[in-house]
Every structure is written in structure tokens, then in C-alpha cells.
Amino acid sequence: MKFSDQNGILSAQIPQAAGFTMSSPQPLTSLNNKRILLGISGGIAAYKSAELIRRLMDHGADVRVVMTRAAQEFITPLTLQALSGNPVHTELLDPEAEAGMGHIELARWADLVLIAPASADLMARLAQGKADDLLTTLFLATPAQVVLAPAMNQGMWRNASTQANAKLLEERSVTLLGPAEGSQACGDVGPGRMLEPDELAALTAQQFQSGLLAGKKVVITAGPTREAIDPVRYISNHSSGKMGYALAEAAAEAGATTILISGPTQLATPDRVQRLDVTSAQEMYDATMASLEGCDLFIASAAVADYRPAQLAEQKIKKTGQDTMTIELVKNPDIVTAVAASQPKPYTVGFAAETQDVVSYARGKLERKKLDLVIANDVSQAGIGFNSDRNAVTLVWPTDEETLAENSKTQLARDLIARISAKIT
Known part of the structure; x- marks a missing residue:
């Protein structure tokens, strides 16, 4: 994703998937067999993550979920576990996780880390290199590509600190998808809405090259x-x-x-x-x-x-x-x-x-x-x-x-x- 500066505010230029339209989505064969680690931070857009899991899995991706504590206030781990078919990871030092895959193994497992929604707070912590919970630790530990789908109030997105964090993350090879413009839960209208699950799935598929037998x-x-x-x-x-x-x-x-x-x-x-x-x-x-x-x-x-x-x-x-x-x-x-x-x-x-x-x-x-x-x-x-x-x-x-x-x-x-x-x- 690229940004353009309009009156000091970064405007998202969202790449479109080849042949993708919201009314008639194409098969996303490049997602087949891919391992997607979906990170969910706190925000009302977390409810969209449930549908995003289904869209990614519909196209053959294996999805595992990591949630921040704030995310669990908006949607339950049980819901996402039922949808993904995999345990949801919530704690950095979870004894069960450490006895099994472990947080480092989880970071290695992923082909791509998709954080949707990515709140302003999470983006700030990622930009600062913090590792104070499981999701930020995985961000630092993973060799995989990281993609963020920002979601926040339009004022928070326009704030100079958030804009600086977005630029810094992009300079560090993090891809940002969105945000979109429109009405928000708080009643405001402007940039800050998380992209819809279908569009996020299509743009995530663009991060991979299609294999010779993709979709077969x-x-x-x-x-x-x-x-x-x-x-x-x-x-x-x-x-x-x-x-x-x-x-x-x-x-x-x-x-x-x-x-x-x-x-x-x-x-x-x-x-x-x-x-x-x-x-x-x-x-x-x-x-x-x-x-x-x-x-x-x-x-x-x-x-x-x-x-x-x-x-x-x-x-x-x-x-x-x-x-x-x-x-x-x-x-x-x-x-x-x-x-x-x-x-x-x-x-x-x-x-x-x-x-x-x-x-x-x-x-x-x-x-x-x-x-x-x-x-x-x-x-x-x-x-x-x-x-x-x-x-x-x-x-x-x-x-x-x-x-x-x-x-x-x-x-x-x-x-x-x-x-x-x-x-x-």
C-alpha cells in the first residue's frame, strides 16, 4: 500500500486484486495451502474478523488467531476458535501454548501475519518495537510478511502520531491495507473504517504469488x-x-x-x-x-x-x-x-x-x-x-x-x- 499526502494527512491508495470486484469476487487460488496468522486488536471492527476468517478459509488458507486482551472485550475467543477450527492464542506465557507450539513456533509457522483490525494503540506499539503481549512479540519474532488493516476513529487516523507510525511501519516493509472512508460506529464520517472481509481476503491473496497448481x-x-x-x-x-x-x-x-x-x-x-x-x-x-x-x-x-x-x-x-x-x-x-x-x-x-x-x-x-x-x-x-x-x-x-x-x-x-x-x- 502507498500513501499520498493531502494537507498533511496520509490518504490510503489501496491496490486492487486483479479481476476483483465486490459484487463478483474471483477465486483466490494463491491463498490455497497458505498459513495465515490473524492478529486481532481491540476495536469495534473486531466483529468483522469472524467473517474474514471464513473468507480466508473458503479460499483454502489455514488460519490461526491471536487476540489481544482488548480484542476479547469485543468478540470471544470461543467464537473465533469455532470458526477457524484451531485454538485461539491470547497469552504470551500460556503454559499450554509453551508446551505445544510455543509463541516462537507460532511466529515461524505463518506464511503471512495479518492484523485486522489494527488499532491506533497497536500500531503505536508496533512502531516502537514493543513486545509486551503475544501479538507484539510475534510481530518482532516472525520472518513472515506482516499486513495491517487499520481501524479507528477518523480523528485518531488523522492524528500526526498515527500518521507518523503508519509511515514508519511502511518503511519497515509492513503493508497497510486501508483504512476505508465512511460512517463510523461513533457517528463520525471519514477515513478509519476497516476494509470489508471480502476485500481484505482479495488483497491478502495479492501478497502471494500463485503457485503452478494453486487451487488444484x-x-x-x-x-x-x-x-x-x-x-x-x-x-x-x-x-x-x-x-x-x-x-x-x-x-x-x-x-x-x-x-x-x-x-x-x-x-x-x-x-x-x-x-x-x-x-x-x-x-x-x-x-x-x-x-x-x-x-x-x-x-x-x-x-x-x-x-x-x-x-x-x-x-x-x-x-x-x-x-x-x-x-x-x-x-x-x-x-x-x-x-x-x-x-x-x-x-x-x-x-x-x-x-x-x-x-x-x-x-x-x-x-x-x-x-x-x-x-x-x-x-x-x-x-x-x-x-x-x-x-x-x-x-x-x-x-x-x-x-x-x-x-x-x-x-x-x-x-x-x-x-x-x-x-x-
Whole structure:
């Protein structure tokens, strides 16, 4: 936000969101997956903060709330907790907070700190660098961008001290949104009203760059499946899940709402990813089909067992005197084929882990299963593929191919998401 000086009074020049109108707001995809720490200071405009929480969450933001003591005189923490779905933080030295996230962790958590309303008193304390409550402490501690939505009586906004504080905060890279002009609770008319929640949400979205997959829903399968023979034995494979987890992380980084359906692994869940744990191929199939509503992109990177034992022994199978043992196997459901046949169909990506004729087999899989892309890799090569942190792949589209040289799975995942996003956005 910029200010112009008219007769010694700063006049707000509020940037408008591209395509934003109050009567027909556009989807704010750049808010998807973003962590917004909403600070609320004391003022009658605090009642608007409840609606602001809803608007931010409607566009995919995760919102946590910090309130000053004065703010609690205007709206209750319980109301905002119910709306945000998260505990509301009110005290600097709250034993529960310090035992959990802690105020420093809360400062690190945020992608952006939005203080709405920002009272004249709070702006003065922020300008002075005070840290005498939780909100002012977070302001000093956070590495995130800070945005203020001033709200106060028109006389307080026009006062030279408030104007000086506003200029000083802007010089320190704090963004001010508003205030707007109009009638106020006290009966005065003039600048000082907090912007409306819809407009604040749109202007907050402008603070972020839209990711490649902003506003998209991505479902990814990863890891192996285990097909039980008896209560202690199973059929499985060598998949570590590392490629699928890297893809989930890259998709979330690109702004997508990301669901990771994972077979048994020892990997930590990527940040901002919803993880569904499954064991068998049937469980993975069920979880996948249940997650398809609204799905824009499906990536089948899991190494799903093609077959499972026809009968599951209820007790551990004991050794016999015979040298051989026969287990009858039956086919598992083909997850990626089922997704490709679903309506509406998401952009469907399969993996082909091969040991010979890699591209030929991948193209056959692409055509047979009616996929949009197959990512093929040669698992016979030492140092890449299963259980490795590195990989090299060939992308096989219906009319094109591209080879990505060996790289870390983390970087390779980013490269893959960039190429896939170009096809679906």
C-alpha cells in the first residue's frame, strides 16, 4: 500500500486484486495451502474478523488467531476458535501454548501475519518495537510478511502520531491495507473504517504469488502394498515411497490441495499434505476412489501388488514335511485404470518401473490404460529407483517423450510437477 499526502494527512491508495470486484469476487487460488496468522486488536471492527476468517478459509488458507486482551472485550475467543477450527492464542506465557507450539513456533509457522483490525494503540506499539503481549512479540519474532488493516476513529487516523507510525511501519516493509472512508460506529464520517472481509481476503491473496497448481486438488499414491498370507506373513515389494512423497511435497509447494495415499513406509508426512495410510491394494483402491471428488490430477506412483492370496489363513501357517508350498493368487483391482475411467476424469499419471524395454513397456501401459502420461524408470540401474534418494525418468505422453537426467528425487519431483502443471493449467 502507498500513501499520498493531502494537507498533511496520509490518504490510503489501496491496490486492487486483479479481476476483483465486490459484487463478483474471483477465486483466490494463491491463498490455497497458505498459513495465515490473524492478529486481532481491540476495536469495534473486531466483529468483522469472524467473517474474514471464513473468507480466508473458503479460499483454502489455514488460519490461526491471536487476540489481544482488548480484542476479547469485543468478540470471544470461543467464537473465533469455532470458526477457524484451531485454538485461539491470547497469552504470551500460556503454559499450554509453551508446551505445544510455543509463541516462537507460532511466529515461524505463518506464511503471512495479518492484523485486522489494527488499532491506533497497536500500531503505536508496533512502531516502537514493543513486545509486551503475544501479538507484539510475534510481530518482532516472525520472518513472515506482516499486513495491517487499520481501524479507528477518523480523528485518531488523522492524528500526526498515527500518521507518523503508519509511515514508519511502511518503511519497515509492513503493508497497510486501508483504512476505508465512511460512517463510523461513533457517528463520525471519514477515513478509519476497516476494509470489508471480502476485500481484505482479495488483497491478502495479492501478497502471494500463485503457485503452478494453486487451487488444484492432487491425489498421489505412494509406497508399497502388503498382501497378507496369514497373520504374520505378506507379499510386498521394495518400494520405499520416496518418489511419491517427493511428488506430494512438490505438489503442495506448488499450491495444490494434496492428498497422499500411502502404503507402509518409514517416511515423515510432507508439510501441508493430508496423508491417508493404507496397507493392502484393496485399501489403496478404496481410499483412492473415495478421494476423487474434485480431483484435478492423480499420480499413481505406488508400487501396488498385482496379485493377492486368494485365501487369508486365519492362523499362522505351519511348516509341513513337503518341500514346496503353493499359494493361489487372484488379481487386485487396477487403481490407475479405474481412475482413468472415472467421470469426470482427472489428468491421470501412471508410473512404469521396468527392467528392460522401458519406454516400449511404458507406451504400452499408456495406451492400454488410457492414461495421460506415464513416468518410466529403469529399476535395474544401480543407485536409482527403489530405496534410493535419486532417480532418472522418461516421460511418455501420447505424442511425445522427454528424458529427465538423474537427479535427487526432491528436485526431480519439482521438475515433474512443473511439466505436468503446464498440461493441466
